[in-house]
Amino acid sequence: MRSPRKFLPLLLLPVLALAGCRQDMHDQPRFKPLAKSDFYGDLRSARQPVDGTVARGQLHEDTYFYTGKVGNLFGDYMPFPVNQDVLTRGQQRFNIYCAPCHSRVGDGNGMIVQRGFRAPPSYHTDRLRKAPLGYLFNVMTDGFGAMPDYAAQIPAHDRWAIVAYIRALQLSQAATSADAPSGQKVPSEPPVFQGDPPSGATAPELAPQASAEQSSGASSTNQGEEHK
Numbered sequence: 001m002r003s004p005r006k007f008l009p010l011l012l013l014p015v016l017a018l019a020g021c022r023q024d025m026h027d028q029p030r031f032k033p034l035a036k037s038d039f040y041g042d043l044r045s046a047r048q049p050v051d052g053t054v055a056r057g058q059l060h061e062d063t064y065f066y067t068g069k070v071g072n073l074f075g076d077y078m079p080f081p082v083n084q085d086v087l088t089r090g091q092q093r094f095n096i097y098c099a100p101c102h103s104r105v106g107d108g109n110g111m112i113v114q115r116g117f118r119a120p121p122s123y124h125t126d127r128l129r130k131a132p133l134g135y136l137f138n139v140m141t142d143g144f145g146a147m148p149d150y151a152a153q154i155p156a157h158d159r160w161a162i163v164a165y166i167r168a169l170q171l172s173q174a175a176t177s178a179d180a181p182s183g184q185k186v187p188s189e190p191p192v193f194q195g196d197p198p199s200g201a202t203a204p205e206l207a208p209q210a211s212a213e214q215s216s217g218a219s220s221t222n223q224g225e226e227h228k
């Protein structure tokens with residue numbers, strides 16, 4: 001067998017040849033964004049999209065899903081069925097994007113407000129309890145007064161999940177013992193946590209759910225989830 005060392009220069013040759021090509025790529029003719037060009041009549045280098053073209057993924061045919069409106073009015077229905085997964089997702093997104101101002105229970109006293117931002121109204125007023133679902137969706141989509149819009153941060157499906165969760169919050173905050181399943185203590189027992197106390201950056205860890213036979217105190221450890 002011949003020594004592979006002999007072939008080394010041969011192997012390196014295409015690498016060197018390719019490295020030479022790179023220089024041309026650095027010098028491609030191109031326009032800087034929005035630079036002037038006298039190639040076209042309107043002197044713009046940036047071209048308008050051809051009339052009627054729609055970018056991939058941006059064909060918003062289902063108007064209600066993207067606006068919360070039916071004609072000029074806000075609709076009052078969900079554009080897809082709500083199940084436990086939707087509410088869990090809505091709770092999670094709400095706690096990330098809305099709770100900093102609106103608080104986790106929606107009374108409008110979130111941490112940013114405690115530090116001086118304009119206080120939003122509580123969700124637990126008659127006006128907002130009766131607000132159509134499409135209205136809540138629209139506030140997130142277009143913003144409202146001092147509140148910025150969240151259309152860029154939160155995709156439409158998640159915004160609807162938040163709408164469903166706000167309605168659940170409104171129900172739970174105005175619930176009476178008659179709304180609770182029989183046998184359920186009102187107010188419910190506080191959740192039992194395990195491990196070290198959470199820091200501001202970590203969520204508390206719930207103790208594993210105790211079996212049904214155990215005393216009533218331990219059997220309600222999942223009550224922290226009750227707002228769903």
Ligand code: HEC
Binds near residue numbers: 094112139
């Ligand atoms: C930076 C703070 C802030 C965040 C975050 C925030 N909001 Fe608001 N929100 C406000 C303020 C302030 C108002 C009242 C605005 C006004 O009256 O000018 C408001 C008002 C509202 C209203 C009531 C509108 C009305 O008719 O009175 C709803 C509903 C609402 N927000 C939903 C949400 C949802 C859902 C989210 C999360 C996606 C969210 N907000 C995130 C500050 C915030």
